[in-house]
Amino acid sequence: xxxxxxxxxxxxxxxxxxxxxxxxxxxxxxxxxxxxxxxxxxxxxxxxxxxxxxxxxxxxxxxxxxxxxxxxxxxxxxxxxxxxxxxxxxxxxxxxxxxxxxxxxxxxxxxxxxxxxxxxxxxxxxxxxxxxxxxxxxxxxxxxxxxxxxxxx
Amino acid sequence: xxxxxxxxxxxxxxxxxxxxxxxxxxxxxxxxxxxxxxxxxxxxxxxxxxxxxxxxxxxxxxxxxxxxxxxxxxxxxxxxxxxxxxxxxxxxxxxxxxxxxxxxxxxxxxxxxxxxxxxxxxxxxxxxxxxxxxxxxxxxxxxxxxxxxxxxxxxxxxxxxxxxxxx
Numbered sequence: 001x002x003x004x005x006x007x008x009x010x011x012x013x014x015x016x017x018x019x020x021x022x023x024x025x026x027x028x029x030x031x032x033x034x035x036x037x038x039x040x041x042x043x044x045x046x047x048x049x050x051x052x053x054x055x056x057x058x059x060x061x062x063x064x065x066x067x068x069x070x071x072x073x074x075x076x077x078x079x080x081x082x083x084x085x086x087x088x089x090x091x092x093x094x095x096x097x098x099x100x101x102x103x104x105x106x107x108x109x110x111x112x113x114x115x116x117x118x119x120x121x122x123x124x125x126x127x128x129x130x131x132x133x134x135x136x137x138x139x140x141x142x143x144x145x146x147x148x149x150x151x152x153x
Numbered sequence: 154x155x156x157x158x159x160x161x162x163x164x165x166x167x168x169x170x171x172x173x174x175x176x177x178x179x180x181x182x183x184x185x186x187x188x189x190x191x192x193x194x195x196x197x198x199x200x201x202x203x204x205x206x207x208x209x210x211x212x213x214x215x216x217x218x219x220x221x222x223x224x225x226x227x228x229x230x231x232x233x234x235x236x237x238x239x240x241x242x243x244x245x246x247x248x249x250x251x252x253x254x255x256x257x258x259x260x261x262x263x264x265x266x267x268x269x270x271x272x273x274x275x276x277x278x279x280x281x282x283x284x285x286x287x288x289x290x291x292x293x294x295x296x297x298x299x300x301x302x303x304x305x306x307x308x309x310x311x312x313x314x315x316x317x318x319x320x
Contacts, residue, residue: 035265038249042288045241046296047182049174069182094310134307141306145208 004087006142010135011080018077020044021070024061040064056120067120068104071127072134079135100133159195160214163188164221167297171226172233185222185297186304189215193308205313208306215305216298223293230289235280242285243273 020040023029029036044050044064054066063070083089104126111118167188170176176184192214193206234240249269254262268284275282 038265038269039288039292043292043296046171046292047185047300065182072182094314097307137307137310138303141208141211141309145212145306148207148209 003139003143006139006146007080007083010139010142011077011084014073014077014080014135018073021064021073023064025058025063054118054120054123056124066123068107068123068127071124072104072131074124075128075131075133076135076138077131078128079132083136083139094137097133097137100129104130156196156214157217159192159199160217161221162195163192164218164301165225166191167218167222168225168227168229171222171293171297172229182300185219185300186307188222189218189301189304190308190311192218193305193312197312203316203319205316206309208309211305211309212302215302217301218305219298219301220294222301223290223297226297227286227290227293231281231286234276234285238277238280240276240285242269242282243276246270246273 019026021044023037023040041050041064048065048069050064051066052062054068055062055064056067056070057063065073107122107126110116111123167185170184170188193211196202196214197206230240246269250266254266272282272285276285
């Protein structure tokens with residue numbers, strides 16, 4: 001089962017997706033191409049509430065998704081990078097993916113039960129674990145899909 | 154039809170959830186992959202499948218769920234906008250103005266601002282904007298389809314694992 005084309009494609013797609021919500025942080029881009037900001041904000045609003053106090057901010061710039069979503073996507077990006085740099089890295093088992101989801105689920109539940117105030121750091125890190133594990137599950141499924149389509153006997 | 158019905162039901166639910174602010178606040182980007190996973194489960198139960206699900210079948214179900222979610226989500230969003238004469242565009246206008254006025258290219262930003270203002274005015278006056286409807290449909294279609302496929306591919310692994318255990 002060929003896996004390298006799938007790894008590269010997924011990595012590029014995730015990089016583009018992350019570049020989108022980090023738009024404001026990319027040097028010169030918001031000034032040179034401001035017309036991207038609104039469509040991007042609109043696109044990410046489909047999958048994230050974009051509540052201002054949950055966005056990652058640096059000075060006057062902020063991400064277009066909340067800290068948790070940013071953590072998920074950055075986690076997937078890092079996992080994609082590792083999978084390319086370390087090709088012999090074994091894929092995650094699905095059980096491990098469920099285990100890596102627990103911090104994020106706990107954070108969501110505990111925050112909504114008012115056990116503690118929303119913390120961008122906790123949300124980001126818990127999302128990071130989930131995204132990292134999620135990438136490998138998606139990689140395995142995508143590789144199966146690639147085999148079914150392009151490697152028919 | 155047996156493939157479309159679970160996707161239709163789950164896509165409808167996801168479309169409804171996509172406009173409820175509390176759900177998005179709670180689940181963020183995960184409600185649509187979850188809907189795709191449920192559509193996969195319903196598909197297996199409806200067709201009494203006991204074999205491993207193929208990745209192609211899962212991806213197709215995820216795509217259908219995403220498409221249905223985008224259709225229903227767009228319809229409900231437009232209906233809500235028609236009734237309330239307000240949405241994220243009209244509420245976000247001060248922030249949009251502030252950002253665009255701070256940028257150096259005044260010609261381009263003034264054009265963008267006038268386009269945004271026109272959209273906001275149409276929504277406030279008539280409860281509907283053709284440009285907003287088009288942008289919403291395009292965005293929902295692309296984003297929901299992608300997340301639907303992702304959710305179904307992840308769900309496929311979980312379901313195949315359970316089916317293997319049963320065997």
